[in-house]
Amino acid sequence: MALLLPLFGFLCGLGLASTQFSAALKPLFASLLARFFIPLVIIYTMVFYQAGSLSLMIFSFVVAIFMFYAFHFIFKDKLRALCVSYVNLAWLGFPFALALFGPEISAAMVALYVGGSIFGNIWAVTAVSLDVQPLSMVIKKVALSPPVFALLIALICRIAGLQHLQQHDWLDIIYSFAKVGMSFTGMCVLGMWLRHTKVHAEDLLRSGKIFLIKIAVGVVVCSLTYFFISIPNIENYIGVMFLLFCLPPAANIVALETHYQGTGTSAKYIASGTIISCVVVMLYGVVLHNLVPNL
Secondary structure: OOHHHHHHHHHHHHHOOOOOHHHHHHOOOHHEEEHHHHHHHHHHHHHOOOOOHHHHHHHHHHHHHHHHHHHHHHHHHHHHHHHHHHHHHHHHHHHHHHHHOOHHHHHHHHHHHHHHHHHHHHHHHHHHHOOOOOOOHHHHEEEEEHHHHHHHHHHHHHHHHHHHHOOOHHHHHHHHHHHHHHHHHHHHHHHHHHOOOOOHHHHHHHHHHHHHHHHHHHHHHHHHHHHOOOOOOOOOOOOOOOOHHHOOOOOOHHHHHHHOOOOOHHHHHHHHHHHHHHHHHHHHHHHHHHHHHOH
């Protein structure tokens, strides 16, 4: 079932892309995902906090910073470095994680998403903007972003003692609904987006080379973290931590680039990266299920 739902969403997206409703549905689904389903999952997960979540947030944030400056050194291009470090944890990361690891990985994925989102809200505008961004504007953008706002709501709920409820079946139902909606809408947007995206062979080859480097870095970083950094339940989380290095560039990079620079160069990086990422995640899933048959 965990695999069928994302596949169904993706096929629905491919079908809907050819209809007259696609232009309205794509931003609607993307908005539902980012502003409704994911915040609901964040609130539930943080109210019923699991050990290790804060460490995973820091891991995601630090990895993104490291990847940005490492690839900026390689490419001498902030935009390309951003496309490597700011990954699509929203409408691709969550569906992929649920499909590969099941719903029990939601807490870890939420923590990784929050860390990555904070990085994106700080570094993305800075990387694409031609002008220096005031610190006050950066802080305001981070504070008002959906994941951080959801964390604030979760904190208020914990202060109110919601985590001590003995019976919270209605919350569980809302949480389950949000996870289904998150997986379906994410993959549906992917299907609609890829249906009309043109990618050339050289774009795929370039993205393939970048992913080989990312995966190599991921193996090293995750191995060092596993053996030398104390993170509660890391043996259950290490698989989804490595998933960070398999994800494509965040789709909103091209919107930011268009707004601040008037160009859309990152579109080809995002499109080719998304296609290669789908292949990489599929291969990762095959390896995981062969190594851990009961996964």
